[in-house]
Amino acid sequence: MRIVDALLRLLIFPGLVYALPAAWLMVWVERKLTARLQRRIGPPFFQPFFDFVKLLAKRPVSRPPLQGLVMTALPILATAAVLGALTLLPVFAGGGFSGDLVLLASLLEVPALCAVLGGFASRSLYGELGATREAVLSVAYSLPFLASLVALAAAAHTLELTTLLSRPLWAVRAPALVALALCLPVKLRINPFSVANAEQEIYAGPTTEFEGPRLALWELAHGLEWVVLTGLWATLAFPVVRFAWPLRVVVFIAISFAAAAVITAVAAATARLKPVQAARVYWQWGMLVAVVALILAMALY
Amino acid sequence: MALFDSLIRTARRRSPWLFHLNAGSCNGCDIELVACLGPRFDVEQLGIRLEGSPRHADIIVVSGPVTRTTRPAVETIYAQVPDPKVVVALGSCPASCNVFAGSPTIEGPLDRVIPVDVYVPGCPPRPDAIIAGIAEAIGILVSGRSAHERLTQRRAEEPAADGRGRRPGANAPRSGHPDGAP
Numbered sequence: 484m485r486i487v488d489a490l491l492r493l494l495i496f497p498g499l500v501y502a503l504p505a506a507w508l509m510v511w512v513e514r515k516l517t518a519r520l521q522r523r524i525g526p527p528f529f530q531p532f533f534d535f536v537k538l539l540a541k542r543p544v545s546r547p548p549l550q551g552l553v554m555t556a557l558p559i560l561a562t563a564a565v566l567g568a569l570t571l572l573p574v575f576a577g578g579g580f581s582g583d584l585v586l587l588a589s590l591l592e593v594p595a596l597c598a599v600l601g602g603f604a605s606r607s608l609y610g611e612l613g614a615t616r617e618a619v620l621s622v623a624y625s626l627p628f629l630a631s632l633v634a635l636a637a638a639a640h641t642l643e644l645t646t647l648l649s650r651p652l653w654a655v656r657a658p659a660l661v662a663l664a665l666c667l668p669v670k671l672r673i674n675p676f677s678v679a680n681a682e683q684e685i686y687a688g689p690t691t692e693f694e695g696p697r698l699a700l701w702e703l704a705h706g707l708e709w710v711v712l713t714g715l716w717a718t719l720a721f722p723v724v725r726f727a728w729p730l731r732v733v734v735f736i737a738i739s740f741a742a743a744a745v746i747t748a749v750a751a752a753t754a755r756l757k758p759v760q761a762a763r764v765y766w767q768w769g770m771l772v773a774v775v776a777l778i779l780a781m782a783l784y
Numbered sequence: 785m786a787l788f789d790s791l792i793r794t795a796r797r798r799s800p801w802l803f804h805l806n807a808g809s810c811n812g813c814d815i816e817l818v819a820c821l822g823p824r825f826d827v828e829q830l831g832i833r834l835e836g837s838p839r840h841a842d843i844i845v846v847s848g849p850v851t852r853t854t855r856p857a858v859e860t861i862y863a864q865v866p867d868p869k870v871v872v873a874l875g876s877c878p879a880s881c882n883v884f885a886g887s888p889t890i891e892g893p894l895d896r897v898i899p900v901d902v903y904v905p906g907c908p909p910r911p912d913a914i915i916a917g918i919a920e921a922i923g924i925l926v927s928g929r930s931a932h933e934r935l936t937q938r939r940a941e942e943p944a945a946d947g948r949g950r951r952p953g954a955n956a957p958r959s960g961h962p963d964g965a966p
Binding site for chain 2: 687691
């Protein structure tokens with residue numbers, strides 16, 4: 484029963500059958516909304532899907548065997564990790580286990596780690612520059628991101644997501660959600676924290692040297708990251724576990740897309756920060772909010 | 785399989801990504817190309833994106849008469865773009881060297897360095913002309929009969945027949961109407 488349950492989550496909801504179209508839809512929403520805010524018309528509805536198919540159909544560049552292997556394995560690993568994280572999202576009650584919060588947080592770190600390794604494996608100057616920036620930012624945002632998750636877990640005295648969500652704890656949850664929301668744009672590498680992939684500035688950052696199918700997998704992992712990060716924020720902000728099942732799914736999807744739209748609007752309205760400034764945002768303001776959440780968790784619960 | 789092929793063709797038609805290569809251009813054509821991305825023309829409607837890395841590109845847009853310094857860069861970047869790929873010569877310079885013709889520092893026109901598929905004449909060309917040229921390039925990309933593909937086919941047919949003194953783009957037929965050389 485548990486295996487069937489886990490497979491359903493991985494393959495159907497919130498796994499592949501939901502996440503794949505949702506990833507393309509969210510990337511389309513991002514590009515379309517940005518275009519509309521810039522008074523452009525923007526890409527057609529199926530654009531992310533066609534981009535993906537076209538990239539898959541490009542002929543790969545021949546590389547030294549080991550480099551080719553590493554550069555293929557890393558985007559696959561990133562995609563798989565994000566899919567695993569999606570499976571753990573607490574949309575349904577039950578099926579969780581003690582410690583799934585830890586697993587979720589670590590799986591969410593894998594794409595950034597893969598991007599860093601991929602940037603260096605590609606041996607491109609711009610790839611290495613992007614990878615360095617990705618690593619610096621990852622150190623910067625991980626602190627408030629993990630601290631707010633720790634605050635939530637400490638307040639609820641559990642490491643299981645569904646139990647954690649079944650308690651109200653709004654005094655801790657509100658600052659933790661603010662800190663998490665601050666971390667979403669940098670994890671998605673969009674403005675004002677598009678420091679790592681800085682288009683036009685360092686070409687395409689860690690993915691500069693990736694072509695065809697390998698790039699398609701990176702784009703897919705990026706789309707899935709949109710789904711899982713907005714989804715995680717949605718489940719933490721509105722504990723949908725308590726709703727009846729069709730309503731629960733609808734609310735989850737609606738909040739995910741609303742969060743994506745807000746992040747996109749902020750991205751369209753802002754310019755890129757310097758790496759130093761971006762790191763400072765997380766170590767000062769992000770950490771401040773997360774520490775408030777931690778102190779409240781220790782004091783109140 | 786037929787369905788698969790038609791899906792790939794549709795995807796190629798609807799998602800052409802550009803790489804812009806400045807081979808000693810005066811910046812006139814470059815500004816006009818960037819104008820295509822703005823609110824007035826907005827080529828993102830056609831799925832077109834200007835990519836920073838040649839590895840991500842389908843269509844290489846080259847502006848400028850190829851100068852002696854940029855020639856190695858043009859050759860390297862052309863080799864870096866994965867197949868299938870199409871080359872668009874943007875403006876009069878890559879077509880005929882324009883006012884720079886005869887200069888000792890110029891190695892153009894572009895088709896003496898790499899095979900060219902589409903010429904967009906003008907100094908600089910208007911954004912509508914650029915979009916028309918890119919649309920023609922998309923057609924060539926989808927048909928799979930770009931100058932690069934024909935060249936690789938011909939090379940496969942006559943292996944090492946005359947490897948000496950033959951420039952890669954010398955026999956590439958032109959589909960546009962370049963300005964006459966001054």
